[in-house]
Amino acid sequence: MAYDEKLAQRVRDLVEQTHTISEEKEIFKGLCFMVDDKMCVAVHTDEIMVRIDPALDETVQEMPGCKAMQMKGRDMKGYYFISDDVLKTKKQLDYWVQLALDYNKIAKSSKKKKAAKKK
Numbered sequence: 001m002a003y004d005e006k007l008a009q010r011v012r013d014l015v016e017q018t019h020t021i022s023e024e025k026e027i028f029k030g031l032c033f034m035v036d037d038k039m040c041v042a043v044h045t046d047e048i049m050v051r052i053d054p055a056l057d058e059t060v061q062e063m064p065g066c067k068a069m070q071m072k073g074r075d076m077k078g079y080y081f082i083s084d085d086v087l088k089t090k091k092q093l094d095y096w097v098q099l100a101l102d103y104n105k106i107a108k109s110s111k112k113k114k115a116a117k118k119k
Helices: 005-018 054-060 090-104
Strands: 021-027 030-035 038-044 047-051 066-071 074-083
Touching (some): 005 090, 038 090, 047 090
Antiparallel strands (some): 038 047, 066 074
16 A cells, blocks of 8 residues: 555645755655654655654553554664554644654764765
8 A cells, every 4th residue: 555645745744844854755655754864754554654752652652543663573762653543633743743853853864874985
């Protein structure tokens, strides 16, 4: 299933109110919004994936519609899938997008830097 284009546009509109999207990448049947060259929010099928401060893990993991992203059977700290069931209103979507944007300011970039070539 491809990602929900209407949900992607809603996310794009929210991010662009306060930030510049440095890149939109199609990944894993979804669309990832990069802010300051860092993964911030992605739309995956009919849900979003957010990268938030891992210090909030205990707070958000019990929230309705929130599920930790897993890799090799383990929860990935700070990465969550949010069901579209809890993203119906602008206020609901804005809550999760804002958490991702807040963390983006301090998040480390996963972008690998190429070493300068010697002549």
